[in-house]
Amino acid sequence: MVRFENVGLRYGLGPEVLRDLTFGIEPHSFQFLTGPSGAGKTSLLKLLFLSLRPTRGTLTVFDHDTSHLTKDELSVLRRRIGIVFQDFRLLDHLTTYENVALPLRVLGKEEASYRSEVVDLLEWVGLGERIDAYPPILSGGEKQRAAIARAVIVRPEMLLADEPTGNVDPPLAKRLLRLFVELNRTGTAVLIATHDLSLLDQVEARHLFIRDGGLTVTDPHGGEDGGW
Amino acid sequence: MVTGTRRSASLQHWVAAQGRDGAGQADARPGRGASLVPPSSIAGRALMVIIAIMTFLGSLTVGGVDLVRTAAADWTSSIVREATIQVRPVAGRDVAADVTRATEIAVRFPGVADVAPYTAEETRRMLEPWLGTGLGAEDLPIPRLIVVKLADDRRTDMEAFRRALAEVPTASLDDHRQWFDRLRAMARAVIVVGLVIVALMIAATGLSVVFATRAAVETNRPVVEVLHFVGARDAFIAGEFQRHFLWLALKGAVAGGLAALGAIMASGLIAARWRATAGGDQIEALFGSFALGSTGYAGIVVLVLLVTGVAAVTCRLTVMRTLAAID
Numbered sequence: 044m045v046r047f048e049n050v051g052l053r054y055g056l057g058p059e060v061l062r063d064l065t066f067g068i069e070p071h072s073f074q075f076l077t078g079p080s081g082a083g084k085t086s087l088l089k090l091l092f093l094s095l096r097p098t099r100g101t102l103t104v105f106d107h108d109t110s111h112l113t114k115d116e117l118s119v120l121r122r123r124i125g126i127v128f129q130d131f132r133l134l135d136h137l138t139t140y141e142n143v144a145l146p147l148r149v150l151g152k153e154e155a156s157y158r159s160e161v162v163d164l165l166e167w168v169g170l171g172e173r174i175d176a177y178p179p180i181l182s183g184g185e186k187q188r189a190a191i192a193r194a195v196i197v198r199p200e201m202l203l204a205d206e207p208t209g210n211v212d213p214p215l216a217k218r219l220l221r222l223f224v225e226l227n228r229t230g231t232a233v234l235i236a237t238h239d240l241s242l243l244d245q246v247e248a249r250h251l252f253i254r255d256g257g258l259t260v261t262d263p264h265g266g267e268d269g270g271w
Numbered sequence: 272m273v274t275g276t277r278r279s280a281s282l283q284h285w286v287a288a289q290g291r292d293g294a295g296q297a298d299a300r301p302g303r304g305a306s307l308v309p310p311s312s313i314a315g316r317a318l319m320v321i322i323a324i325m326t327f328l329g330s331l332t333v334g335g336v337d338l339v340r341t342a343a344a345d346w347t348s349s350i351v352r353e354a355t356i357q358v359r360p361v362a363g364r365d366v367a368a369d370v371t372r373a374t375e376i377a378v379r380f381p382g383v384a385d386v387a388p389y390t391a392e393e394t395r396r397m398l399e400p401w402l403g404t405g406l407g408a409e410d411l412p413i414p415r416l417i418v419v420k421l422a423d424d425r426r427t428d429m430e431a432f433r434r435a436l437a438e439v440p441t442a443s444l445d446d447h448r449q450w451f452d453r454l455r456a457m458a459r460a461v462i463v464v465g466l467v468i469v470a471l472m473i474a475a476t477g478l479s480v481v482f483a484t485r486a487a488v489e490t491n492r493p494v495v496e497v498l499h500f501v502g503a504r505d506a507f508i509a510g511e512f513q514r515h516f517l518w519l520a521l522k523g524a525v526a527g528g529l530a531a532l533g534a535i536m537a538s539g540l541i542a543a544r545w546r547a548t549a550g551g552d553q554i555e556a557l558f559g560s561f562a563l564g565s566t567g568y569a570g571i572v573v574l575v576l577l578v579t580g581v582a583a584v585t586c587r588l589t590v591m592r593t594l595a596a597i598d
Contacts, residue, residue: 092500114595115504122502132497136309145307146501193501 044070044201044232045091050100052086060086062256064100068201068234073227075243076236078253084205084236087253091203091234092126093117105200122150125194125231127204131186133178133193139165139185140174143192150197161196168192168222169215183210191219201232208239220245307498307508308491308515318483318516319523322476326527326578327534329472330571334535336465337567343458350447350454354429356417359441366441367391370415373442376435377419382427385420469574476578477585484516484589495594509590513583520582528575535563 045068052061061083068074068091078084089095090102093109102109104120112120133142140161141148147157165171168188178186187210194202202223208216216239224246227233234251235242243250250261356373360366370388377386389397394413421427429446436442488495498508539562563571 094500115506118499118502118504121500126500132493132500134307134494134497137305137307141305145497148307149498149501149503149507 044068044072044105046101046103047090047097048101048103050090050097050102052083052090052095053098059098060256061090064258066251066258066260068232070200070232071227071230072249073224073233073246074235074249074251075246076234076251076253077238077240077243080238082253083256084253087258088203088205088234088236091201092124093121122146122197123200125197125199125202127187127190127194127202127207129205129209131178131190133181133186133189135178138175138177139170139181139189142178142189143196145193146197157196161192164192164196165189168219184212184215187211188215188219191222195222195226195231198226198229199231202226202234204233204235206237206239207235208237208242216242217245306515307494307511308487309494310515315483315487315515315519318479319519319526321479322520322523322578322582323527323530325472325476325479326524326575327531328527329469329574329578330528330531331534332465332468332472333570333574334531334563334567336462337564337570339461339465340458340566341564343454343461347451347454347458350451352421352423354419354421354427354432354444354446356419356436357443357445358415358417358439359443360412360414361441364441366415369439369441370417373436373439374417376438377417377432380427380432380435382422383419383432384422386417387420388417389415391415473578473581477581480516480520480582480585481589484512484586485593487512487515488590488593492597495597505591505594508594509587512590513587516586517579517583520579524575524578524582527578528571531571532563532568535567 047064047066050061050064051059053059064087076084076087086095090097091104093104093112096102096109105123107116107120109117133139134145137145143165144154144157144161147161148154162171162174165174168191170185170188170192173181173185173189176185178189181189187207191204191207194204204223207223208219211219220242223233223235237243247263249263252259252261356377358366358369358373374386374388377383394415398413429444433444436444495508498511
């Protein structure tokens with residue numbers, strides 16, 4: 044699904060923030076990405092959701108070498124990836140419902156074909172009463188759930204989440220984690236970047252640990268393998 | 272407002288109920304929901320006002336051009352239907368006899384509807400504003416005029432008319448062709464200048480749209496980024512901005528066009544109130560009744576649509592170019 048081969052990334056003429064990354068994300072897999080602040084988690088996520096291209100090495104996403112893709116082709120690939128941003132990135136002038144339905148609207152679907160689907164998902168994430176509310180009046184946890192709902196509404200083949208439980212209380216964090224696990228069971232590969240180490244104990248998953256631009260991969264069954 | 276079925280939702284139900292979406296399908300036109308570009312911004316309101324002002328001025332120009340074109344057509348048709356025979360006083364010739372002979376020739380000439388020679392008294396009265404009263408007109412070598420009305424239904428051979436009048440050596444025929452050519456040239460010049468002004472206004476509107484669109488894309492950069500992250504292509508995003516600016520431009524252009532129509536109608540009412548005065552008569556002589564014809568109304572409607580179309584196309588091109596620069 045995703046393959047990094049000797050991938051390096053630098054911003055402009057600065058030093059490499061990611062070095063010699065070689066690993067893969069397989070279909071149906073579940074992994075956590077952890078590491079200290081400034082270690083390169085966000086840069087790695089940007090590579091994964093095709094916001095950046097490697098400055099060296101090869102990054103293959105859904106069998107496409109990203110260095111050869113046009114901007115429009117990248118957009119089409121992104122439709123297969125759901126993203127939950129740490130800062131939510133909800134559009135303040137759209138209601139919760141419209142924010143969650145945004146990916147479906149971009150796909151050109153008529154509202155009648157997805158209305159109940161969006162409402163059901165909002166009910167499930169506990170925003171059934173906040174459908175017509177605008178993001179500025181939502182709490183941090185509600186924004187978080189709306190952002191997650193927007194990321195999963197198209198049932199992406201891969202879900203990337205940056206600190207998805209950072210603004211919610213433990214019971215809700217557990218509920219959201221259950222959402223990710225259930226999505227994973229239906230075939231979605233999930234990668235969660237988090238500082239919350241308690242999450243790692245709740246799900247048996249691969250552990251990607253990033254430090255100083257390098258990556259160590261720990262498989263729950265196979266121990267430390269350093270790659271894919 | 273969403274009114275979906277509120278049932279006890281479960282993720283299993285939600286996942287099972289839907290297959291994976293066709294993520295690779297092309298951007299179709301989305302179901303019309305809320306505008307993805309925030310609806311109100313200072314730049315947007317300013318652009319709408321600029322477009323309204325430009326359309327107002329452009330519509331006034333179109334109306335003015337139509338007024339001049341119609342008035343020029345009236346003048347030329349009047350002039351074309353008339354000619355003047357001038358009989359010069361020459362020593363040793365009887366002017367009155369020459370006028371009589373020239374009148375007889377004109378009356379018999381094919382294509383002439385009416386002949387009206389100015390008498391010596393009428394000529395004197397005509398010159399009174401310049402020469403004053405009490406002056407013996409017979410003491411001055413003043414030419415005598417004969418007004419010839421040409422028939423509407425047949426063409427008069429002016430060259431043959433001139434040859435026929437050669438029998439009276441002091442008579443000359445003026446068919447007003449020189450005036451006619453000058454008026455036509457002036458009317459054309461006014462129309463060309465008017466069209467150039469309208470074209471410049473449309474170009475200025477286009478430039479305003481370029482700057483406003485760039486500002487809107489920059490201001491809404493977070494919106495653009497989110498749309499990119501959920502898989503929107505540049506063409507889809509450009510379409511959203513285009514829809515936003517098309518609506519703004521249409522509102523501005525319609526407001527400007529309606530204001531111009533109101534101003535022209537108000538001018539017509541004021542001109543009608545002045546009709547009995549000397550100034551009003553002059554204006555009416557120059558511009559007719561100061562009312563727009565059907566071509567004037569059509570011109571304003573076309574201008575409104577043109578401004579709106581230019582704004583929409585310019586916006587789309589600008590967004591596409593701006594997005595191409597955003598990596």
